[in-house]
Amino acid sequence: MVSEISESFSKTFKQLIRDIKMQKLDGSYNVAVAVVNLFRDLVLHEKWNTAKDLIFLMKTCGKLLAKELPLQTSAENMIRRMLKIVRDEYTTACNEQQEELDIQESLHKIVTSEEEIDDYSKTVAELKESILDHINEFHMELETSIENITKEAIKHIHTSEIILTIGKSAIVESFLKEAARYRKFDVIVCECSPLKYGQDMAISLSNSKISTTLIADSSMFGIMGRVNKVIIGTHTVMANGGLRAISGTHAVALAAKYYSVPVIVLAGLYKLSSQYLHSHEDNFNQFTSPESVLSYSEGVLTSSVHVYNPMFDYVPPELVTLFISNAGGHAPSYVYRLLSEMYHQDDNDL
Amino acid sequence: MKANLEKEGGLQAVIVADTFNRNFEPASSCCSLLPLVNVKLLDYTLEWLNMSGVDEVILFCSSHVNEIKLHLKDKVYLSIDVKVLVSENCYSLGDVMRSLDGYAVIRNTFILLSADVIGNVNFVPLVEKFKSIQSVDKEISMMVLFKEVGNQRPELHNDFIVAHNSKNRIIHYQVQKSKNIELPMEVLLEQEFVDIRNNLLNPGLAICSVAVPPLFSENFDFQTISDFIRGLLMNEEILKCTVYGEILKGNQYVARVRDWPMYQVISQDIIRRWLYPIVPDLLDKYSYKKNSTYVNNATFSKGFKLGVDVVVGAKTKLGKNVRIDRSVIGNNCTIGENVVVENSYIFDNVKIEENCAVRNSVISHTCVVKRNSIIDSCVIGPCITLNAESKVNKKSLVSKKLTHKENLAPFSDNCYVYANSDSEDEESSALVTDWAARTNFVYDDSTSDSDTETVSVDEALVEDDDVNIFYNEVEDSLSRGFSEKLQCENLVLEVNSSRYVYNVTVSEVNFNVIRAILNINLSDAGNAKQMWQHMESKLKYFLPIIRNYIKDSRAQRDCLAALEDVTASYGQLKMVLVKIINYMYDKDVLAEEAIVAWYNELSNEEIKTCLLSFIQWLNEAEEESDEESD
Numbered sequence: 001m002v003s004e005i006s007e008s009f010s011k012t013f014k015q016l017i018r019d020i021k022m023q024k025l026d027g028s029y030n031v032a033v034a035v036v037n038l039f040r041d042l043v044l045h046e047k048w049n050t051a052k053d054l055i056f057l058m059k060t061c062g063k064l065l066a067k068e069l070p071l072q073t074s075a076e077n078m079i080r081r082m083l084k085i086v087r088d089e090y091t092t093a094c095n096e097q098q099e100e101l102d103i104q105e106s107l108h109k110i111v112t113s114e115e116e117i118d119d120y121s122k123t124v125a126e127l128k129e130s131i132l133d134h135i136n137e138f139h140m141e142l143e144t145s146i147e148n149i150t151k152e153a154i155k156h157i158h159t160s161e162i163i164l165t166i167g168k169s170a171i172v173e174s175f176l177k178e179a180a181r182y183r184k185f186d187v188i189v190c191e192c193s194p195l196k197y198g199q200d201m202a203i204s205l206s207n208s209k210i211s212t213t214l215i216a217d218s219s220m221f222g223i224m225g226r227v228n229k230v231i232i233g234t235h236t237v238m239a240n241g242g243l244r245a246i247s248g249t250h251a252v253a254l255a256a257k258y259y260s261v262p263v264i265v266l267a268g269l270y271k272l273s274s275q276y277l278h279s280h281e282d283n284f285n286q287f288t289s290p291e292s293v294l295s296y297s298e299g300v301l302t303s304s305v306h307v308y309n310p311m312f313d314y315v316p317p318e319l320v321t322l323f324i325s326n327a328g329g330h331a332p333s334y335v336y337r338l339l340s341e342m343y344h345q346d347d348n349d350l
Numbered sequence: 351m352k353a354n355l356e357k358e359g360g361l362q363a364v365i366v367a368d369t370f371n372r373n374f375e376p377a378s379s380c381c382s383l384l385p386l387v388n389v390k391l392l393d394y395t396l397e398w399l400n401m402s403g404v405d406e407v408i409l410f411c412s413s414h415v416n417e418i419k420l421h422l423k424d425k426v427y428l429s430i431d432v433k434v435l436v437s438e439n440c441y442s443l444g445d446v447m448r449s450l451d452g453y454a455v456i457r458n459t460f461i462l463l464s465a466d467v468i469g470n471v472n473f474v475p476l477v478e479k480f481k482s483i484q485s486v487d488k489e490i491s492m493m494v495l496f497k498e499v500g501n502q503r504p505e506l507h508n509d510f511i512v513a514h515n516s517k518n519r520i521i522h523y524q525v526q527k528s529k530n531i532e533l534p535m536e537v538l539l540e541q542e543f544v545d546i547r548n549n550l551l552n553p554g555l556a557i558c559s560v561a562v563p564p565l566f567s568e569n570f571d572f573q574t575i576s577d578f579i580r581g582l583l584m585n586e587e588i589l590k591c592t593v594y595g596e597i598l599k600g601n602q603y604v605a606r607v608r609d610w611p612m613y614q615v616i617s618q619d620i621i622r623r624w625l626y627p628i629v630p631d632l633l634d635k636y637s638y639k640k641n642s643t644y645v646n647n648a649t650f651s652k653g654f655k656l657g658v659d660v661v662v663g664a665k666t667k668l669g670k671n672v673r674i675d676r677s678v679i680g681n682n683c684t685i686g687e688n689v690v691v692e693n694s695y696i697f698d699n700v701k702i703e704e705n706c707a708v709r710n711s712v713i714s715h716t717c718v719v720k721r722n723s724i725i726d727s728c729v730i731g732p733c734i735t736l737n738a739e740s741k742v743n744k745k746s747l748v749s750k751k752l753t754h755k756e757n758l759a760p761f762s763d764n765c766y767v768y769a770n771s772d773s774e775d776e777e778s779s780a781l782v783t784d785w786a787a788r789t790n791f792v793y794d795d796s797t798s799d800s801d802t803e804t805v806s807v808d809e810a811l812v813e814d815d816d817v818n819i820f821y822n823e824v825e826d827s828l829s830r831g832f833s834e835k836l837q838c839e840n841l842v843l844e845v846n847s848s849r850y851v852y853n854v855t856v857s858e859v860n861f862n863v864i865r866a867i868l869n870i871n872l873s874d875a876g877n878a879k880q881m882w883q884h885m886e887s888k889l890k891y892f893l894p895i896i897r898n899y900i901k902d903s904r905a906q907r908d909c910l911a912a913l914e915d916v917t918a919s920y921g922q923l924k925m926v927l928v929k930i931i932n933y934m935y936d937k938d939v940l941a942e943e944a945i946v947a948w949y950n951e952l953s954n955e956e957i958k959t960c961l962l963s964f965i966q967w968l969n970e971a972e973e974e975s976d977e978e979s980d
Binding site (some may be wrong): 010011014015016017018019021022023024068081281282283287289290291292296297298300302303306307309 | 397400401426427428429470497498499500519549599601603615618622623625626627628632635637638639640641642658789
């Protein structure tokens, strides 16, 4: 039986896509939460009988989402996580059922039953409830992810250290503020031109009584020698441990490498993507308005000059020292392991 | 902030779907459905309002209602509520506002824009600003949004002057007619701080209070937002309304797709991402490549070459060795081998056969261009088939099926040269040439000098447009009155009514009335004697009119200036000039001080010598009269 997506769901789905695209809904955390809520509705309200139906439905939506929002990796990641949840719950439920029927296992039975599990087409009692419970649990995990990361702060930031960061990242902000409750240290913020998010960050930090210095991006290399740690946020963690982060980050990471300063990347697990960088041109970067580079009021100049204003940089994994996620600290080489833990291999291609 | 708005029933926006002009014919008769970079104009507007904090959209249509409704049907992804209101007999924005007043759908502060305005501005902070001004100044009725464009871009038509005071209140607003700016003294005297701008683009976008639709109803002569602003400023005391201006900063982009040159500029702006996040790769499934090229699922063949600023739509097939530069190609098009497309806009489902060249042109949807054709600086209407080897240059073509007009010059089978209307024929062809000229301006520096020249000529033409029409009307009515011997009082009424229609100043009226009187049947006269007879009869007949207008010393100066002007353009009048002035002096129309003062300032030596004896006589007469009075 092939299930169809109901009209009302498809409408809210399309609206969500449009809102994310047009940046009405902004920030990878907000996107992740919105997608989880959407799929909870899908599990709750759409018609499906077996896990197979549900997976089919989710994959159909997921494919569309991935196609429409190639840059919002957190949306795609959430679909993979949710598919994994459905698969896990089904497997557990099947195992339990089998145990009830026949506690004695033979080699033959294990082989045959595994084949059945792969199909996901058995009707399992209370599958919906258990999936919903698990999704709610996951939702909680998502909500507490920032808190869990900030808890690590005092392990990494020590008294009278100089920390360098770039741009404005919500997670780095709360991480530094948490550390400032216990220790006294200096923060240097690169302004992250031309988007200049660093300025907001510096204001926010100095408002919470952290000694903050805002510097131009060009002086970042000069100052790096005095820095003890670089702590940055990222948009996405790629499957090889590389980063897609705000433009300017690559320069920071290279400078840090030169001076052997550790680079610590804060990222919730929802930012972990199963994608690799294959081309800088196709759907890796986002180009914003040239206004901040060359103002429209410059007149004639704007029609004769091409201005590119990319939002992201790719940072190769060898420039990253440590990832701190809500599951603790990991080296970039460990990312592949996290990936296989979090996502099911059948879902890598949606 | 947002919660506050919601309590009041959400933010409303009114889109006027019609533009009340035919600037984009024959390519598209409905401006809101005109494709711009392969997306309909209306979609840009809706998309923008959807992301910018608006909750309800009122779409006001007066034509093409079914097409627009059909188009709206599959816009399910919009989270805003779109309401379509229809009123068939609206001919201007003013009419729309008046019927909007009748519908009574406006609950609170609303945003007013027309469907050809596109942008990426977030309205929530602007509406907040409007409300905070409102809490101080209860009389605020409108906040007009401007975009700073720099003053070296003539194609953006930044031809108006706005004066702001320190609170961003507009205290003066005028369309710039010449290179000189005229400001009333009180603008400078009454304010501590004045900001005078002519580098702004007025896209016709405003945040309005609930009082605006009733104001339009009360003042039935308001046709556009500019009329509204000027009207309010003129009658500030009576209407008790103020207008504020806001200059959009930073990434905020707005513009109005008014005509083909603007269409070209804005297409380029979209392609170069000024409108971010409303860009092709986010609106549709385009991928953004280097040199600002966008490709969506198109099929390419060997040897193709894409230049800069190119957009190729979905399912389009490009043949071998196709070269495209600075152009937009629609969806489902087929481009044959060795075709060159430069600086052109090709809409959906167009087929261009091999070895064609298309430059500086617009080809509307479902056209077929047969092989070896060359198209330059043309606008080609929908569903036209151009024969093989045809060469079209600087023409607008339309197919017979889609036009109701008769008497169109045939171009080839089922295809006619389009004229906007009888009198505007030159204008539409001028538009196409203009299009090509502008293109050079944008891309080719070497021609920029000559181009600025054309622009200034244009300006000069535009400058006295209204006054010229006024003069023609005055001359018509006066010569009719003269030949039919009508009552002079009635002629005065006629002149006055034309004066109000074209809004010309008093001194321009005086000047033009005298000029018209002098010019009537001027060339008929032969020698000096005949001419004077003719002139005398005219002056005698028109004396009541002359007396009516020429009352004070200022008016006398205008009158003499008119005499000078006519004499300068029609030399024979010199023969009777003295007699005319003497006649007017005798009839107490002109005072001797005015004549002498005018004479002293005269720069035209020929006229001066003509008048020499008369002035001497005048001076003597003056002395005599002085002696007498002693």
